[in-house]
Amino acid sequence: MDIASSFATYWYFHLPNFILAALMYTLLGRVLLGLMVDADSPNYIWRFFCRVTDPVVAVVAAVTPKAAPPVLIWLFSFVWLFWLRVALHYTLLVLNLAPRIGGGAS
Numbered sequence: 001m002d003i004a005s006s007f008a009t010y011w012y013f014h015l016p017n018f019i020l021a022a023l024m025y026t027l028l029g030r031v032l033l034g035l036m037v038d039a040d041s042p043n044y045i046w047r048f049f050c051r052v053t054d055p056v057v058a059v060v061a062a063v064t065p066k067a068a069p070p071v072l073i074w075l076f077s078f079v080w081l082f083w084l085r086v087a088l089h090y091t092l093l094v095l096n097l098a099p100r101i102g103g104g105a106s
Helices: 003-009 011-034 044-062 070-094
Strands: none
Touching (some): 044 070
16 A cells, blocks of 8 residues: 555544644644744744644643643643644544554455
8 A cells, every 4th residue: 555545545634643643743843943033032933833722722721720831831731732643643543443564454
């Protein structure tokens, strides 16, 4: 099975997995960049990272104690997204809907 047919066949796995991975790595970028720039920086890369990740951060901030610093909330967001990806993959594996390596007929 080639890559194009794998994506077309398992789009319901690949698309959410890609979106979650992109959010995870954007959050990591936000954490690293947050160590170097101010929270109200006009830097366009910083503003992009904030705009993309703010919805996830808002959800995690709602269940995180208010005393936690923002960088900790960003890291918790990364961890929650990681476990969401694991749950997605595990659920689809249990339902026998996830792509498998060497998907040939047995």
